[in-house]
Amino acid sequence: MSHIATSQIESFDGTALAVHRLDPDTGEGRPVLLLHGLFSSAQMNWIRFGHAQMLADAGFSAIMPDLRAHGASAAPQDAAAYPPDVLVRDVQALVAALGLAEYDLAGFSLGGRTAAGSVIAGLRPRRLVLAGMGLESLDNWHARSTFFIDAIDRFDTVRSGDPAFFAVQFMKTMKIDRVAARLLLQSVQDMERADLASITMPTLVVCGEDDRDNGSPDALAAALPDAVLVKIPGDHMGSVTKPELGRAIVRSLSD
Template sequence: MSQITTSHIASFDGTSLAVHRMGSGRPVLLLHGLFSSAEMNWIRFGHAQALADAGFAAIMPDHRAHGQSGAPHDPAAYPADVLVRDCLHLVEALELSDFDLVGFSLGARTAAAAVIAGLAPRRLVLAGMGLESLDNWSRRSAFFIDAIDRMGEMKRGDRAFMAVSFMKTMKVDTVAARLLLQAGGEMDRADLSRITMPTLVLCGEEDRDNGSPADLAAALPNGRLQLIPGTHMSSVTMPELGAGLVAFLRQG
């Protein structure tokens, strides 16, 4: 395995963001999913290694309240669209001017919102994402906030059981996570017209957790769809995810 290096960058408000790197070459900024981490989404199952082997530099931050990044309990540390602001700050701090952007689930939503806010990657990958989740954050976040609030009484068979099990596995700071869930902003589907770069919607064949990936690809000016094996959770473990990233990012 290629060497992994980790540094910490102070974000716009001083919160420490852990940034993991693997490989050298064209930079690819990879944003992980909710309650996950760069290690879980990108490193553990070989996707970062696949990118490194293909001549890319995988740059993988942990979101605030996740992984090795800061998890403040002050509500002031979670203004609206805080993850988008972190992303924009990281791109500036890392001096990324010619790069590709990849996100999975919450990371995909963050990546799309960052592009709408003005970020201009050469190519964009929205993985584990469907159209309906982009402008329905309040309902999606309410599900996870409720899961956090009921963690102590959660039983197998509850529709939130798997989410709670994953939070426990990842040792999520639930106070910080709850604040983060309240900080997301809604997107307008009309703003998808601003995402003009080649964009791959990469999703598990059985994954509809965030809505329809086909509808998302069709709504993008330059979108295309690729399905890989798996559900929302299991698709991250599939080598086809890393292979799909490499094949798409090698184009052009």
């Protein structure tokens, strides 16, 4: 494993965001901004299972923020710190602070949703990767957020067999601040399907064969102007552990 450098960057409102970076051994490569999923972290999504190393080995610089209320980033418990689409605003602030011009953007699950929202809001990466995503979670976020907010609210009483059990166990593993996470979930806004027309750059939709947690990846790929769909082994939580995810991202960005 190459050396991972970690820094802190202030977002638009002064909230401290941890940013982890893995460069090729030869020095800086073309930047790829990687956004992790809900209740996860850069370490869990991108570093632990080797995806960032695959990108570095292919000549890319993997830039991996911990989202607000996740990982080593700040998790404020003040509702004012979670305006509508705060994660999109954080990504815009990171791109500006890092001075990224020619870069690629990739995200898994909530990170993928945030990546799509960031493009709709005006960011223009060279290429886009939406992983662990389906069409329905873009314009019906309420259904997904309700499930997770319920898991937070019933955190201490959820037992094995409950649909929320694995979400609660993952929150425990990741030491999630539940107050901050609940506020963050409420800040995420629905998208309009018509807005997907603005996602004009080449896009990889990559999803586990058994993953429909966020809806249909087939429908998402079909709704985008220039998308390719790749399916890899696993369900939602399992697919991110597979080397096929990193390989698919590298192939897509290397074309």
